Amino acid sequence: MEKTKNKSAFLTKTLEIFKKIGRGIKIFFTKMYSNKKSAIGFSIILLYVIVAIVGPLLFPYDSTVNTANKYLAPSLEHPFGTDWMGLDVFRQVISGTSSVLQVAFFTAFLSIALGTVLGILSGYVGGWVDRVIMTIVNIFLSVPSFPVYLMMAALFTIETPITMALMISIFSWAGLCRAIRVQVISLKESDFIQICRVMNMSTGHIIFKEIMPNLFSYIAVNFVLILRGSILASVGIMLVGLASYNPTDWGVIIQAARMRGLMNVNNVIIMLYPLVAILIFQIAALMLSQGLDETINPRLKVL
Amino acid sequence: MEEKTWNEEAKRPSAFKRAGRAVLRFFKKNEYIFSKIGFSLLTLALTTIFLFFLLRQIPGDIVDIYAQQLQYSRGLPYERAYELAVQLLNYNPNENIFAAFFRYVGGLLRGELGESYLQEGVSANLLIEQRLPWTLFISSVALFISFFLGVAIGGYVAQRRNGIANKIASGYIAVTGAIPDYLMALLMVTLFAYQLKIFPSQNNFDIFTVTPGFNIDFILNVLYHAALPILSSAIIQTGYWIMQMRGSCIGILGSDYIFSARARGLSERTIRKKYMNKNALLPLVASFGVAFGGLFGGSVLLESIFNYPGIGLEITARITSKDYVVVQGLVFFSAAMIIIVNLIVDLIYPLIDPRVKRG
């Protein structure tokens, strides 16, 4: 009896929380869908995420080499044909989706976390904290990131999307941090924050209740931009032949096709599938970020 | 100045103090310059530390590998070879971390960026000397072409925002903004070099048919080999510069001084040249400088896709062959160049924009 009561109380509570979250998400979505660009961009990215989750279950990847089947033309059984080892290209691309997206989302979460925390700290506290953080940011902005990625990828073993994401985040937080800092500084000077200070509200309250909500949309845009950037970086690293931990990752497929020789039209076609997949994701992410930007700053729309 | 101070000090005891104050005033007066220089030096120093720690992650005893190589090639006893290796690599695994760091910095200060421990006689300096001209050639030509095209087109469409040209420009910006330059390069090299075979797929010139020097055959051959890399990089970058220039111009066109210039009866040509372009270009000149600084590291993927022997290709090749000390030297060089060029941009900017106060 006690148990069921507890259970029902627990249930209503969780339901309430879900309702609250649901309402928040609903507002976010209605806002996003009011703009055509962000609606299209978001739908495409959502499709990618669904493919990454559901795809491998429907079309599991089979890595048994069967050279008798090499370079088969597209057919019902092999929608994208097969490669030089007789492997199904369609299943490779599907299986690679989750690998690529994992890197992208991990990087985005890590960079956003680091960039936002340090950006707010730098902008809000100011003084020597600001100077120290900005100096560090400057280093990461002036050291060419890509060669360092390559050096690190060669020196450390990168075998999972998480290590890859960790590595890419080392550089990708810096730009965001600087941008957040500028936002926080301008917010700090704004009237309503000044009023909060005069009213002697706690710093925590000001940061979490007053500043953070104003940064949210800004962070959302940057999240999408970092998604783009991290896919570029991870595929780029794989194109050099490093960090090929997953043979179905798009970068690895492209690199393998390149190594097989682009004189052969079959290899070119194999390379094009993941390449087009990347391009579509890039365009979708660009549309989403621009659309979000427009809904957030309506005056941009005039341009 | 130093001497004068000393002379005065001999005459009057307070002269030293006054000279100190004068020096202080000199620093205060040029605060902008000194703070910029100081900040750049600090960034450079921290970059060095960062690379030093990365270097220490190299697996295996690189000094030992190099010493063995020297032992064979020069016929030295192992101890002598080891000493020589330490000296050449600026690195001694037996030292503590601070001594190692100072040895490393000492090498950089002497201008020795990094010796290869795999190939005797090869160093980062040598590679920079050989490869930098090629890297700068393709990347700066691409940058200049795209910058001037972008500025011209961006300025044009900003004034005709309802025209068809602006729609086309917007589409171009969107497409080129979504395609990364190296995928563009990959598509170009596949189509024009591997499939259609109209353009070469590797090298900076054909060593068998032309002789380097100032002759027309050589120049044409170099341009023929550089065409695809320049084109693919310029196509992507142009979109970026159009976007920057258009945005900058639209901001300027809405400003009060454009309205007042029109009210003063100035011709549209004057307004465009002296009012819009001059003001809109200022921030772009700064970004151009920053972009130029980035050229010194070479475009790693672009060069490796076209097999174009620049610094970028060298970095990928040396990473694959695990020649990390050289890679580190090349990375340090490009980081240093970015920092230096940024500093130069910061120092020059007040001269072109009267609003930024200098000193």
Place this chain on the structure above:
Amino acid sequence: MTENIVTIRNVSIDYPLRKYTLRAVTNLSMDIKRGKITALVGESGSGKTTLSSSLIRCISEPGKVAEGEIVFYDTTDEGEKEIRVNELSEKEIRQFRWAKISMVFQAAQSALNPVMTVRQQLYETMTEHGLTLSKEQMEERCKELLGYVQLDSERVLNSYPHELSGGMKQRVMIAFALLLDPQLVILDEPTTALDVITQSYIFQLLKKINEEKHISMLLMTHDISVVARFADYIGVMYGGRLMEYGTVDEVFEKRRHPYTEGLIGATPSIIGDIGQMKPIEGSPPNLLDMPSGCVFHPRCPYCQEACMQEEPQTYQLQGGATCKCHLRRE
């Protein structure tokens, strides 16, 4: 010499936007008297700035004069000439601007090109207007004008705009407006961003220019007290229409239009006692959704049945005054 320097007849100004057309000024007629200071008052969005920029055909994009006629009566040594502003060619209008009608801008703080010195911009305006003067003559002219507005010409000429203070910039702009000896100067809220002391100084200067150089002025402001002190004629604008027009004395004394009455009532310095000050109820009209009938009726304390249905005519009253209100039908 004609009494009027500019006559505005039945002018409507439209801003065609993507989905609808916004009419900023509706069927407006008004005279600007030669040698006098005519004030134009009204809340922001009442169409003052649009109307004044139409005098030099410099309405901000995409606005244009849809109907009506603006005539400028040019008096030179050779005699008088009517200039129809809307019929001038591109080239003619460029020569007309600043040489005949110049302007002191609301945003004087940013009306100068930030990357050129004051000298360069003054010289540029002279050469662009085809003045064939030598360097020395131009220098002479600039120094004379800057001296007139009591600025240190040596320093100011070689300065960039950002090196000058707000009051100095405004005086530079006034000197600038006099550069080509115009017959009419439009003053678009010339003291908005300045402190009170500088404000009154600037107005004294403008009054002096008006009296000594006999330059006509069109002053746009929403500060009624300034109008009372400096202007000769006043036009009251509301929702893109001219509600009342006449000499300052008459308009302020008779207060024929309810809106004028409200404006004066809302100004503390005239009444003298802050307790008597009362703001006009309601808010300015939305230009996209104008009220029917008289545009002022939703805020008018004397609103009648007719006001809601029918737009009042402009009634001619004695002494050249006009009033656009049903109450003045008799």
